[in-house]
Amino acid sequence: MSDPETIRIYDERAADYAGMTDAYNTTDPRLTAFIAACPAAGRVLDLGCGPGAAAAKMAEAGLKVEAVDASAAMVEMAAKHPGVSARQATFDEITGTATYDGIWANFSLLHAPRADFPRHLAALHHAIKPGGVFLIGLKLGKGEARDRIGRLYTYYTEDELMDHLRKAGFTPGDIRHGSGEGLDGSTAPWISVIAHG
Template sequence: MTSERMRATYDTIAASFAEQTARRPVQYEEVGRRFLALLPVGSSILEVGCGAGRDMAWLEAQGTVVTGVDLSPGMLAEARRLVRGPLLEMDMRHLDFPDSAFGGIWCMASLLHLPKAEAPRALAEMRRVLVPAGVLALTIQEGEGEVWESEAYGHPVERFFARYSRRDAERMLAGAGFLVLESERADSARERPRMTSWLSFLARAGPPATGKPPGRAAT
């Protein structure tokens, strides 16, 4: 299964990943500040795919209360060195939280590790655990298809990626009950020459799915 292979990969590369990704990309901080500005004061945040804790530590430094979940025990062990909040081993397709538990969800470069057929299920779970009008920050890779890569952070391991066009990603978000507030494209080639472009979205959870999904905000 993809999830089992990805768990093994990230357990293997956890220490190298933590060391090599310690510096937050500038675009993440820009998205993060806009994300936080959309949340009511005191909102609790769930980071889906918290990895080694870099982003969660930044969110905590902004004064927020954050819970982190990740599939990899090795990555969670690295995160515990950086963060104060709870860290839980969890599959994003099965979020073990009650409905409307969080005001915001931060999901950076995580959903892309699911096959496209399974991503809507994960987004539906994120929608479920968000309060009405809660905010999702999502970043995925731009492109087409699904691929396995054979090296990561100096290790001969396999990593799965699903890549999306902006239009397909917006349709997927709408289908899960999200209203896209803004989207942007960032090219990370200057920082990491072999890396692809990224698509970032801020989206608001619409009402429960009882008809036509919300779609996209008017501009």
């Protein structure tokens, strides 16, 4: 994420966001499946970690967690969780080769401009170990738009997402659909895909 307005909103609304999402994030069945798919004591990246609830759950399960977010306020909250190493970084700052056993990108890459999405996926595929588990969650739809409070979103159809994942080198696997209320009060459909590097 590099959109200044989106980052500013997350900085200002970090506590509100945590209050809205922490309870669900700690009991998310997708997170349970992700953790189970990672090797014991594996190294994982929580990309766009937000307040760090998911990262904390990964750490509790014995994983070595690196949590990154472009929002300084979110990083500050995430760093307070035991076992979570958190730092401020944008999607462009993710580097490394075969570094991670798993990458959790749950509703983070939807803030990347469409033109940058293939490059970010390619970098993540480069950073994940062969066969590593990759979870991505996005909102379904078309185009780019700002939500009611000004955050930048890029929407994808399921077919578009599958195409992007395969072109980046990932093998898509388990797919789930749902809908949920966002920080702006609107409800939107989403897709979550567990893929492998």
